[in-house]
Structures are given as structure tokens and as C-alpha cells.
Amino acid sequence: MSTARNQSSTDSILGARRTARIAMIAALYASLTLVAMLFLGGLAWGPVQFRISEAICVLALLTFDAVPGLTLGCIIANVANIALSGVGTIGMLDVVFGSLATFLGALFSWRFRDRPAVAVLGPVLANALIVPAYLPLMLQGMGFYTIPFTSISLDGAYLPMYLFGFVATGIGEAVVLYALGLPLYHALARTSLAERIASDTEAQTESERD
Secondary structure: OOOOOOOEEEEEEHHHHHHHHHHHHHHHHHHHHHHHHHHHHHHHHOOOOHHHHHHHHHHOOOOOOOHHHHHHHHHHHHHHHHHOOHHHHHHHHHHHHHHHHHHHHHHHHHHOOOOOHHHHHHHHHHHHHHHHHHHHHHHHHHHOOOOOOOOOEEOHHHHHHHHHHHHHHHHHHHHHHHHHHHHHHHHHHOOOOOOHHHHHHHHHHHHOOO
């Protein structure tokens, strides 16, 4: 009886820690994304993206809790962007499919966490493939689509828009993940925080086996 009670207490503690970790990651991603949108404008959500908050996608290399945390954070940030920018219901494309890209990218990173350089390809590929598929529709719904730094308009030309977005979004995501994300991961991996997360993950796995 005592053993069962202790096990239940341990599970409750681990569950609370996981919930707190998911919430903190979601809050961190959402706040960093909104700050990027505020200061970078179109460079945080337009055809050419350097969304600095994507760097913390490397948290998925440390804990599975980052997968729901990052996804929830992306949903919050994109909903907030709709409210702040007034893009209207067309912005729901970003909420649904942008968050899907974040989820799939984080899942990939967790799956290949033992190979960091490969793992961060997850967010790069997910965003490069998914975001350009809906972004032209969203931007046209807002009344514009012009390649940044040029006067070339691609309105009505979906395939060129997608191909441009695939390259531009992929490059922007790769720069953020490899230039900022990987160094952040290696720095975090040497801290006691990573050790505590690993300990919790191991305890959670053992609890689920029991």
C-alpha cells in the first residue's frame, strides 16, 4: 500500500513538472515570437522569414515536453498576431498550418535528438514545405504579395510563390536554427537544467513501464 502511494506521489510530482515545463516553453516561444513580430515586422512572418524564436525549437532535443510546448506557443503567438495585426480570419491559416509545421518539426527533432545537426533539420524542412503552401493565400487575402527588396509581384502565380517561399523560408529557418539554435543547444546541454530534465524523463519512462 505504501509503495503504491509513493508511486502515485512520484507520478503526481513528475506530471506537475511536465505541465510546468510545457507551459514555460509555450510562454517563452509565444513571447519571443511576438517580440520578433514587433521589431522585425514582415521578416518574422512574411515571404522571407527570420523568426528568431525558432532557435528555441532545439529544446525538443532535450525533452519531449518541448513538442507540445512549442506547438502551443506557436498557436498562442499566431492567434495574438491575428488580434494585433487585424489580418482577420485569413490568419487562421497560420494558426492551423503554421502550428502544424512547428509540431512536425519538433517531433522530428525529438526523434533524432542523438544527432543534433540532423535533428534541427526538422523545423527547417517542416517550415520550408508547409508555410509557403498557405502563406501566398494569406498574403493575397491581405492584399499584397511582393518579393521583399524587389518590385516583383507574384500575385496570381501560386507555383512561383511557393517555390520562392520554399527557398526563402528554408534559408531563413536554417540560418536561425544552425547559427543560433545549435549553439544554444550545446550551451544548455552542459548545464544542470539538462541533467534535471534528463532525470525527469528517465523517471517518467520507468514509471510508465511500471
